[in-house]
Amino acid sequence: xxxxxxxxxxxxxxxxxxxxxxxxxxxxxxxxxxxxxxxxxxxxxxxxxxxxxxxxxxxxxxxxxxxxxxxxxxxxxxxxxxxxxxxxxxxxxxxxxxxxxxxxxxxxxxx
Numbered sequence: 001x002x003x004x005x006x007x008x009x010x011x012x013x014x015x016x017x018x019x020x021x022x023x024x025x026x027x028x029x030x031x032x033x034x035x036x037x038x039x040x041x042x043x044x045x046x047x048x049x050x051x052x053x054x055x056x057x058x059x060x061x062x063x064x065x066x067x068x069x070x071x072x073x074x075x076x077x078x079x080x081x082x083x084x085x086x087x088x089x090x091x092x093x094x095x096x097x098x099x100x101x102x103x104x105x106x107x108x109x110x111x
Contacts, residue, residue, distance in 0.1 A: 029097045030054065038093055040085035046070075047078040051086040053093045 033053030041048045046066035050059040060079065067075075 026098075033094055033097060036093060038086055038089035040082045040089060042082045042085065043078050047075075047082045049079070049082040049086040051083075051090045053090055053097065055087060055090050055094075057083065057086070 034056070036053040037050050037058060038053070039048060039050045043063075043066065046063045048059075048061040049057065050061075051057050060082075062075070062079075
C-alpha cells in the first residue's frame with residue numbers, strides 16, 4: 001500500500017480542526033445562553049416575563065395592584081405581549097452570541 005494512503009488530503013485536516021473548534025465554541029455559547037436572561041415588562045411593570053437566551057421562560061410576574069382592577073382579556077393581552085417581547089429579546093441575544101460563529105462557517109465553505 002502507498003505511504004499516506006489513509007491520510008486526509010492536505011487542508012482537509014485543518015478544516016476538520018477548525019470545525020471541531022467551532023463546534024466546541026458553539027456548545028459553550030449554548031451553555032452560556034441557557035444561563036443568561038432577558039426580561040420584558042409591559043403595562044408600566046404590571047406584567048414582567050423573564051426568559052433565558054435559549055428561549056425558556058423562567059418567570060412570569062403579575063403585579064398584585066394590577067390584578068385588583070384587571071379584566072381577564074387585558075391581562076391575557078399583556079401576558080402575550082410580554083412573552084413575545086421576551087422571545088424577541090432572547091433571539092436577539094442568541095443572534096449576537098452566535099454571530100461570530102456563523103461568520104466562521106463561511107470560511108469553511110459551508111455557506
